Amino acid sequence: EKIGRSFVIQSKDNSMKIRAVSQPTLNHLVGKTIFEASQILNLDPIETFFNLATQDHDLEFTAVVLNTDDDAVATILQHPNSLLALSDAGAHATLLCEAGQTSRFLAKWVREKKIFSLEEGVRRITSMPADILGISNRGRIQKGLPADLVIFNEATIDAQEQEMVYDLPGNSPRLVQRANGIFWSFVNGKPLINDGQLQDKSTSSPSGVLLRPLAS
Numbered sequence: 001e002k003i004g005r006s007f008v009i010q011s012k013d014n015s016m017k018i019r020a021v022s023q024p025t026l027n028h029l030v031g032k033t034i035f036e037a038s039q040i041l042n043l044d045p046i047e048t049f050f051n052l053a054t055q056d057h058d059l060e061f062t063a064v065v066l067n068t069d070d071d072a073v074a075t076i077l078q079h080p081n082s083l084l085a086l087s088d089a090g091a092h093a094t095l096l097c098e099a100g101q102t103s104r105f106l107a108k109w110v111r112e113k114k115i116f117s118l119e120e121g122v123r124r125i126t127s128m129p130a131d132i133l134g135i136s137n138r139g140r141i142q143k144g145l146p147a148d149l150v151i152f153n154e155a156t157i158d159a160q161e162q163e164m165v166y167d168l169p170g171n172s173p174r175l176v177q178r179a180n181g182i183f184w185s186f187v188n189g190k191p192l193i194n195d196g197q198l199q200d201k202s203t204s205s206p207s208g209v210l211l212r213p214l215a216s
Contacts, residue, residue: 015064016049019162022058034061062162074115083132084124093168097175100159103182107158118154147189148208150182157181 016034021027029037029052038048052059067073076082084105086098102125110121130139137145160178168174178196185193190207192199200207 015068017062018052018059019062020058020060020164021056023056026052026056026059060164070113074109074113077109078115083129085129093174094164095175097162097177100162100177100179103157103179104159106152106154111154111157147186149184149186151184151186153181153183155181 018026018029018032018034018037021030029040032040034045034049037052038045041048041051043051049061053061077084084101086101105125106118106121110116110118116124127139130136138148141147141149158180160180162175162177164173165176166173182193183195184191187208190200192207
């Protein structure tokens with residue numbers, strides 16, 4: 001555990017970054033990795049990490065601790081039985097956010113890495129998980145099925161940086177991650193979100209319902 005954490009801090013890649021600071025004197029370090037910050041401050045990376053953490057008690061770090069080998073991840077993703085999925089059931093709301101998973105998948109693995117065609121990439125995040133979960137009437141565009149549609153630009157779709165919002169009861173915080181390149185989201189044929197804005201804020205007649213997998 002100690003070796004693993006030390007590697008994340010000292011790594012030259014983007015394993016750990018400074019996400020936000022409250023001290024104006026540290027603004028120039030936002031977005032930098034700990035390794036990059038250590039070079040700017042002329043300190044050892046581990047010393048840099050602890051100095052910053054004690055200097056600014058509201059400083060926020062982000063860390064990549066799993067799946068850092070792109071070649072290995074590509075091999076896993078391309079296996080025909082691999083299912084793209086993440087969930088923490090809403091736990092750790094201030095520590096991680098997985099809402100950008102599909103947007104980032106389409107940006108990195110489809111557009112940039114080109115390990116999937118656009119059509120296959122879309123299938124991997126729509127009809128494939130729907131079929132596996134036994135929700136056979138979702139995940140595809142077909143006459144007679146519910147019109148669940150996402151209209152996006154394949155050239156610009158991507159996940160934005162995570163941000164902290166304070167919209168839970170008592171103004172409690174949570175991380176959110178918005179997307180670029182998504183214009184419309186339709187649920188059951190009803191427009192739900194346009195350019196990130198909820199279209200119908202009424203709860204009296206919601207356009208969708210909670211989906212549950214069929215019992216095996």
